[in-house]
Amino acid sequence: MNPTSTPSTPAVSVLTGDRSFLLRLYEQLVLIREFEERVKFLFLEGTMPGTIHQCQGQEATAVGVCAALRADDYITSTFRGHGHALAKGLGVQEMLDELFGAVTGCCKGKGGSMHMGNMDKGMVPGIAIVGGGIPLAAGMALAFKMQRRPQVVACFFGDGAVAEGAFHEGVNMAAIWNLPVVFVCENNLYGASTRIDKVMKNPRVSDRAASYGFRGETVDGNDVLAVLGAARRAAAECREGQGPVLLELLTYRRTGHSRRDACHYQAKDEREAWFARDPIERYAAQLLTRSDVTLADLAAVKARVIQEIDAGVERAKRAPQPTVAELTTDVLA
Amino acid sequence: MNPTSTPSTPAVSVLTGDRSFLLRLYEQLVLIREFEERVKFLFLEGTMPGTIHQCQGQEATAVGVCAALRADDYITSTFRGHGHALAKGLGVQEMLDELFGAVTGCCKGKGGSMHMGNMDKGMVPGIAIVGGGIPLAAGMALAFKMQRRPQVVACFFGDGAVAEGAFHEGVNMAAIWNLPVVFVCENNLYGASTRIDKVMKNPRVSDRAASYGFRGETVDGNDVLAVLGAARRAAAECREGQGPVLLELLTYRRTGHSRRDACHYQAKDEREAWFARDPIERYAAQLLTRSDVTLADLAAVKARVIQEIDAGVERAKRAPQPTVAELTTDVLA
Amino acid sequence: MKRQGIAEALRDAITEEMARDTRVFCIGEDIGVPGGWGGAFTVTLGLAEKFPGRIIDTPIAELGFTGIAVGAAMMGLRPIADVQYGDFLFLASDQLINNAAKLRYMSGGAIKVPMVMRAPVGATGRGSQHAQSMERYFTGVPGLKVVAVSTAFDAKGMLKAAVRDDNPVMIFEHKLLYGSKGARAEPGAVDATSEIPDEDYVVPLDRAAVRREGRHVTILGWLLMAHFARQAAEILAQEGIEAEVIDVRSLSPIDYETIGASLRKTGRVVIVEEGPKTGGVSAEIAAGIMENCADALMAPVVRVASADVPVPFTPVLENAYRPDVPRIVEAARQLVQH
Amino acid sequence: MKRQGIAEALRDAITEEMARDTRVFCIGEDIGVPGGWGGAFTVTLGLAEKFPGRIIDTPIAELGFTGIAVGAAMMGLRPIADVQYGDFLFLASDQLINNAAKLRYMSGGAIKVPMVMRAPVGATGRGSQHAQSMERYFTGVPGLKVVAVSTAFDAKGMLKAAVRDDNPVMIFEHKLLYGSKGARAEPGAVDATSEIPDEDYVVPLDRAAVRREGRHVTILGWLLMAHFARQAAEILAQEGIEAEVIDVRSLSPIDYETIGASLRKTGRVVIVEEGPKTGGVSAEIAAGIMENCADALMAPVVRVASADVPVPFTPVLENAYRPDVPRIVEAARQLVQH
Numbered sequence A, B: 001m002n003p004t005s006t007p008s009t010p011a012v013s014v015l016t017g018d019r020s021f022l023l024r025l026y027e028q029l030v031l032i033r034e035f036e037e038r039v040k041f042l043f044l045e046g047t048m049p050g051t052i053h054q055c056q057g058q059e060a061t062a063v064g065v066c067a068a069l070r071a072d073d074y075i076t077s078t079f080r081g082h083g084h085a086l087a088k089g090l091g092v093q094e095m096l097d098e099l100f101g102a103v104t105g106c107c108k109g110k111g112g113s114m115h116m117g118n119m120d121k122g123m124v125p126g127i128a129i130v131g132g133g134i135p136l137a138a139g140m141a142l143a144f145k146m147q148r149r150p151q152v153v154a155c156f157f158g159d160g161a162v163a164e165g166a167f168h169e170g171v172n173m174a175a176i177w178n179l180p181v182v183f184v185c186e187n188n189l190y191g192a193s194t195r196i197d198k199v200m201k202n203p204r205v206s207d208r209a210a211s212y213g214f215r216g217e218t219v220d221g222n223d224v225l226a227v228l229g230a231a232r233r234a235a236a237e238c239r240e241g242q243g244p245v246l247l248e249l250l251t252y253r254r255t256g257h258s259r260r261d262a263c264h265y266q267a268k269d270e271r272e273a274w275f276a277r278d279p280i281e282r283y284a285a286q287l288l289t290r291s292d293v294t295l296a297d298l299a300a301v302k303a304r305v306i307q308e309i310d311a312g313v314e315r316a317k318r319a320p321q322p323t324v325a326e327l328t329t330d331v332l333a
Numbered sequence C, D: 001m002k003r004q005g006i007a008e009a010l011r012d013a014i015t016e017e018m019a020r021d022t023r024v025f026c027i028g029e030d031i032g033v034p035g036g037w038g039g040a041f042t043v044t045l046g047l048a049e050k051f052p053g054r055i056i057d058t059p060i061a062e063l064g065f066t067g068i069a070v071g072a073a074m075m076g077l078r079p080i081a082d083v084q085y086g087d088f089l090f091l092a093s094d095q096l097i098n099n100a101a102k103l104r105y106m107s108g109g110a111i112k113v114p115m116v117m118r119a120p121v122g123a124t125g126r127g128s129q130h131a132q133s134m135e136r137y138f139t140g141v142p143g144l145k146v147v148a149v150s151t152a153f154d155a156k157g158m159l160k161a162a163v164r165d166d167n168p169v170m171i172f173e174h175k176l177l178y179g180s181k182g183a184r185a186e187p188g189a190v191d192a193t194s195e196i197p198d199e200d201y202v203v204p205l206d207r208a209a210v211r212r213e214g215r216h217v218t219i220l221g222w223l224l225m226a227h228f229a230r231q232a233a234e235i236l237a238q239e240g241i242e243a244e245v246i247d248v249r250s251l252s253p254i255d256y257e258t259i260g261a262s263l264r265k266t267g268r269v270v271i272v273e274e275g276p277k278t279g280g281v282s283a284e285i286a287a288g289i290m291e292n293c294a295d296a297l298m299a300p301v302v303r304v305a306s307a308d309v310p311v312p313f314t315p316v317l318e319n320a321y322r323p324d325v326p327r328i329v330e331a332a333r334q335l336v337q338h
């Protein structure tokens, strides 16, 4: 699997781009990585309830796509949604509170890790049924189109979801109605333990778009600026009524599928090759080619992020749990 | 929609082929047409219960495909299965009995028009859930492959079924496991009242195969010998472990989608163009280019067929209905 | 006032709601094709011309278009989706149960899913896969409201109430009750026409309707069985047995208030359901009656339902499958003698 | 004899059946990947190496692989399919209900569909979409058999019986009962290990099991609730209330013989179910009891079930959602005082 981006010139150049914007992207990448590492620790330590699906190694897909969106655009997400949430602007605190089951969480503790979301920030709670978010996103986009609202939906899903009927049906309707959806396939080569080539004879996901009659593109998903560029083009096309677009973002999951999974199904050399292409390290190296970015700048970003997470965890651990009366609220409107 | 067949040379030539074989194909075409016309009459007359979905105009798909199969090969079918059934060798009598709800019907009267079938003749009762037969066919083929049985399944479905998740999921698994299924899409341009171009941006169904990594082919579905040729090649590939294959057979429904539908959604010129390409008339004209086939021969075939149907209808009308005790049998094995 | 059948009443309800609120739209298969039928049972006939762009014909993809309806509803539209036959709801149930019904809860109350899903049910000579009574699969799903309409008056009023409701609402309709005429008439169809008021009205989604008063036994039914129950009551009346007939109508939630009030009069109840007896909605009603009004019960609750079999095609067996008036009469008669 | 948990017992059952009969194979997601987990709950771990080509990993496509299992079964194989979480059965229910369960009937008895579908259910800290009690959606579907296993002994014996049965059989398993250890342990898990005989055995698919004898009240449960019911019985015993505990186990058909025999002793029954109360399997059991053994009933049937809500994530609410031992004790106590 050789990632290529078409066209290869990103929309934003690391050398000429706005420094604070570029550093903000860096901050988001680091925030997601550190958040996930902390969540893993809290989970293994046993203080955090529930189950976890994490995205270490895939940070650039969430950050690149969400940076191309406007505040009132929406995303749909999956069971693996922490990165999407942070990139779309959910707060560390509301997310940690949710993970700890607190009533102050973004879903009042009723959602949990797999259903992270906040409609005010433009994120539908993660749909944990693989592929289930794809028709939803098409429907949201249909609403935008019917109401002539200039919004778009970015719909995140994994390579594994491509095999689901929901993908086929949802993507086809988005295509025939030209709906403003950017379908974002985070192709991390695995659906749970199953490698993509076992479940697709042609594992180039972006090729699928053509059979539905719309544009697809494969992008290096570990290059945040390449992702940003592709997502900007896709979002612009959608806003102009030329949607949908399918972006296949090639990336890799550095951590287990869920919980304590040790990834024994990933080949060692494959892991090494992909670890060498870590999206954060690569972006850091790119940034450091600028004269106005120093190692100290990057370290400061990381320190700030860790501090925020530290404080968040302390607060989340003491955050109020719902009362039992909450059990029966929020069922019907 | 311009039907093309690739390669255009049929496996059997009308001029050099075996006369009795070629006449047998003709007989099957005529049998299906006459059977359907009589069923329509019986239904409109009110003597036959149930609902009907008929295949006048599409006879060559059923006949061409089934002629390429062996007796122990299987087909799966749909709500529109009368033609498939006759072509696969079900008897006129067991079918008419079934339509009249008689216990002597091929499904003891429990199936009806939409679930026509007979496992002994290699036909699974029609699956009336659009697309629902596609995973079934893949599963049957999986059994053949696992048991090293040399059988194949021909899976009939319509253009409308291509939009269903069941198509996507079933076809993909058949592809990744190289299962011996000939997927036969009878593309009659309409799913119920909806024209194909409203529901697929790229309405060339055979193109879909490539995105799943297997071979697809579009064939003139109103040319029985072209269908036969394509189906023979496809079945042979399947038997050699090189399946599946997707055959898109371009054809046209001359009658309503169901019951009393008057087809007002079909454009007049479209109807005329397709009516001019009637599969039976075309084949008759081809046959008549042979020196050893006369108009009288063809008329004799038709007369024989009508006689068989006449006799069948008389018997079916008097065939025994099940007793009420039959209600609760055949639920569990 | 005008006399209408269910199909016409539903059509008018949709027309009026679409005129009233631009957020309302229809989505489904073959619902707006020019020259087509306005859906499998003509409910949306002519609406595509009246409301351009708001009658959306989909590919044959029930899971997909149901999810699309959910997504559109989340964004503030008010979709009316329909499946051509209720049996196809199995294809869509992930989106209905895992998404539409749960998103509000999962989001801690942030999301509303104001969508309607219409589904024709009932055994009507079409064989096993176009015949099921699907109510059982959705009754009791938290976050869904479920109703079943048996008269044109209710069909119009409940569809309007459903469109205005902020929750996902499933509406079950019966193929033998649409009042289709002429070429589309169904053998065995039953007259479900009503006088329809000229003015706007809604019928609440959570109230059963007493269709006939009586004091010896209560007969509960819905859809076709509500009609059969009334016919049975007429026959029983000739024997001096006065049955109270209640159209349960609201299946989720079930109106135990109305049912209980009746039971306090009669002390005896027959629940009639089309669909296999085991695991049907009448099981829930029987259990609920025991919990809510056991004191009123003078005899065990009786269920009259279909055999535990798939729906057979042949009319002789289909008629044996479906509870009929004689079976209801007999059950009520025996119960009164209990 | 050896002591095993449910996951191990299921694994041995599959191993033995696959060794016995070459037509048996497994199909599902992540069930045989080298270096993987043997399915979501380790049941098929190691089997791919033992039975090359007979542990079939599928794409994530529940509708598709379920239909494939049906098709393979029709052609004489005996597939054991599984979904990773029961909640995903909604995606597959068309193939299960419209095809697997009906093909025999539709074909007039010509077709057999000897397949098994395994599904883990139960609320276990994973939120609304990985938590449902799915039994209600399949109980009473004509043509399907449904069981729920709560001990390792039953798990092994019922899976074997299911594999040998010529009909489609759904087996529900509970995530808190697998006996997963170490890194895969579930918080709140309950010991469901059994002594497993060395010799081959099957457990019939249509019999309930009396887990504890008693004479004052009968408590019915299955899966996790069968365990909670026994725990409740111990507490009640300290108060002098002797509860008879029955693991219903066979949900379709329901064994009214065993239940009725118990009721004739106790006259009182509490049905405990994980899952929303409305429309649950306990509704059917309550209604069935009324029909089958009303004479034995000295008090109305009581249902203890979950609230009518989707499953909440946060443990404090999930625990309130799931019936617990104190609620069962309290219900039984009140009923005995009735």
Ligand SMILES: Cc1ncc(C[n+]2csc(CCOP(=O)(O)OP(=O)(O)O)c2C)c(N)n1
Pocket (backbone or CB within 6 Å): A079, A080, A128, A129, A130, A131, A157, A158, A159, A160, A161, A162, A186, A188, A190, A191, A192, A257, D029, D060, D062, D084, D088, D091
């Ligand atoms: C319908 C459905 N089937 C199966 C699962 C179990 N499951 C959860 S994640 C997963 C793999 C998903 O793979 P992919 O879509 O590639 O996403 P990734 O995990 O790689 O982010 C599976 C099989 C599920 N949640 N939903």
Ligand SMILES: Cc1ncc(C[n+]2csc(CCOP(=O)(O)OP(=O)(O)O)c2C)c(N)n1
Pocket (backbone or CB within 6 Å): B079, B080, B128, B129, B130, B131, B157, B158, B159, B160, B161, B162, B186, B188, B190, B191, B192, B257, C029, C060, C062, C084, C088, C091
């Ligand atoms: C899942 C499902 N959805 C809808 C229907 C109703 N329906 C029956 S036939 C049909 C059109 C099928 O079109 P196509 O697959 O092209 O087959 P054709 O009728 O042209 O032979 C529809 C929508 C159905 N039977 N099953």
Ligand SMILES: [Mg+2]
Pocket (backbone or CB within 6 Å): A158, A159, A160, A186, A187, A188, A189, A190, A191, A192
């Ligand atoms: Mg993946």
Ligand SMILES: [Mg+2]
Pocket (backbone or CB within 6 Å): B158, B159, B160, B186, B187, B188, B189, B190, B191, B192
């Ligand atoms: Mg068609």
